[in-house]
Amino acid sequence: MKAVHFGAGNIGRGFIGLLLSQAGYEVCFVDVNEAFVSQLKERGEYPVTLASEGQETVIVKKVTALSSVTHAEEVAAAIAEADLVTTAVGVSILKHIAGVVAEGIKRRVAVSDKPLHVIACENAIGGSAQLKELVYAQLDDTARAKADASVAFPNAAVDRIVPLQQHEDILKVVVEPFYEWVVDASQMLPGYTPVEGVHYVENLEPYIERKLFTVNTGHCSAAYLGFLRGYETIQQAMADENLTALVREVLEETGAVLVQKHGFDSAEHSKYIDKILERFRNPALTDEVSRVGRSPIRKLSPNDRLVSPALQAYDRGLSYKALTRSMAGALLFQAADDPEAVELQAAVAELGVEAALTKYTGLAADHAVHQSVMAEYAALK
Numbered sequence: 001m002k003a004v005h006f007g008a009g010n011i012g013r014g015f016i017g018l019l020l021s022q023a024g025y026e027v028c029f030v031d032v033n034e035a036f037v038s039q040l041k042e043r044g045e046y047p048v049t050l051a052s053e054g055q056e057t058v059i060v061k062k063v064t065a066l067s068s069v070t071h072a073e074e075v076a077a078a079i080a081e082a083d084l085v086t087t088a089v090g091v092s093i094l095k096h097i098a099g100v101v102a103e104g105i106k107r108r109v110a111v112s113d114k115p116l117h118v119i120a121c122e123n124a125i126g127g128s129a130q131l132k133e134l135v136y137a138q139l140d141d142t143a144r145a146k147a148d149a150s151v152a153f154p155n156a157a158v159d160r161i162v163p164l165q166q167h168e169d170i171l172k173v174v175v176e177p178f179y180e181w182v183v184d185a186s187q188m189l190p191g192y193t194p195v196e197g198v199h200y201v202e203n204l205e206p207y208i209e210r211k212l213f214t215v216n217t218g219h220c221s222a223a224y225l226g227f228l229r230g231y232e233t234i235q236q237a238m239a240d241e242n243l244t245a246l247v248r249e250v251l252e253e254t255g256a257v258l259v260q261k262h263g264f265d266s267a268e269h270s271k272y273i274d275k276i277l278e279r280f281r282n283p284a285l286t287d288e289v290s291r292v293g294r295s296p297i298r299k300l301s302p303n304d305r306l307v308s309p310a311l312q313a314y315d316r317g318l319s320y321k322a323l324t325r326s327m328a329g330a331l332l333f334q335a336a337d338d339p340e341a342v343e344l345q346a347a348v349a350e351l352g353v354e355a356a357l358t359k360y361t362g363l364a365a366d367h368a369v370h371q372s373v374m375a376e377y378a379a380l381k
């Protein structure tokens with residue numbers, strides 16, 4: 001079985017490539033990073049170390065790689081023959097890979113009706129659906145009709161903390177032991193062969209919302225509040241009891257929404273929160289605040305980890321104050337090498353914080369959530 005995986009970065013190598021390889025796939029990574037591509041191609045394997053007491057290392061074998069810049073032709077050919085296509089490039093990069101995915105699908109459906117699943121493993125609601133829209137925009141009616149019958153884009157939720165890597169071996173990746181990959185079974189093609197290690201569910205929404213609005217909401221809250229207190233890593237931030245209490249407050253707000261909306265057991269959900277906070281603290285990992293807080297404009301967007309649960313809490317008459325504190329923290333986040341952080345700070349300086357908040361969150365200035373962010377912003381500043 002062959003898989004083409006876009007993004008040989010942290011989660012690509014440390015989770016998706018590893019799991020697919022263990023499930024029996026030969027994985028062809030596609031990346032723009034020439035160093036990753038040439039090393040993966042040359043060595044055909046790379047090490048993944050679990051950040052736990054034993055520090056067990058697994059060698060992921062039978063891998064290769066192609067450059068999406070210089071090998072577009074080969075990438076399309078690989079997609080035409082693959083059993084599975086996955087991505088972990090960042091949701092805002094999906095538009096850049098859609099062209100070559102469309103080209104691969106065009107070639108494939110012209111000669112075969114062999115089923116293909118394309119799964120975006122990004123931190124977003126409906127990542128695969130977004131990729132499908134971008135790909136379909138580049139197919140003609142005939143190819144689209146054929147793709148409707150043999151190509152599916154099931155949405156997914158992926159969870160494993162993989163920090164930035166700094167090792168002599170550029171392919172080595174250290175990951176937390178925990179992982180979860182959940183795929184929407186209702187969007188799979190009939191008679192599909194499950195990938196071992198993937199959890200297939202009929203309704204993905206409770207899973208993706210629980211993951212994004214707990215792991216990622218809590219994580220970015222720790223990053224933004226940690227940044228304001230001068231911490232460089234999430235581990236340092238989580239050692240600050242007062243900060244951890246603020247993060248827990250955020251997760252109690254999202255938890256109330258999740259329990260009410262999806263019927264999760266309240267006691268079980270509290271344990272889930274405890275486990276997530278424990279994962280953030282993992283002393284065997286060093287996770288930079290700059291990584292976890294990266295792309296604040298994406299994180300402040302209406303369907304992402306802060307605004308969506310805050311609006312859902314507002315609609316249900318639940319508390320959203322702590323969530324708006326985290327949004328205010330995002331508005332104060334600075335990172336010179338993060339283009340979104342730079343753009344956000346420039347917008348705040350140019351338009352004023354009130355208008356910048358509306359621009360990126362879609363919240364009208366007279367909305368109660370907007371007003372709460374403004375109050376928290378004044379308090380944090």
Ligand SMILES: NC(=O)c1ccc[n+]([C@@H]2O[C@H](COP(=O)([O-])OP(=O)(O)OC[C@H]3O[C@@H](n4cnc5c(N)ncnc54)[C@H](O)[C@@H]3O)[C@@H](O)[C@H]2O)c1
Pocket residue numbers: 006007008009010011012030031032033036068088089090091093096097121122123158159160161162163
């Ligand atoms: N790291 C984590 O803990 C984690 C966990 C779950 C989900 N995610 C999600 O996975 C995605 C990737 O995150 P990451 O932490 O691995 O980031 P990363 O920056 O380590 O990896 C992204 C990779 O995509 C490559 N890339 C960029 N543009 C490309 C293109 N046009 N074609 C092919 N490759 C391209 C980059 O070179 C890089 O190697 C994000 O959506 C993130 O939210 C990350």
Ligand SMILES: O=P(O)(O)OC[C@@H](O)[C@@H](O)[C@H](O)[C@H](O)CO
Pocket residue numbers: 123158159160161162215216219220291292293294295
């Ligand atoms: O990848 P982002 O920028 O959406 O979010 C940063 C982290 O919260 C994220 O990468 C987590 O480590 C990951 O989602 C854990 O499963």
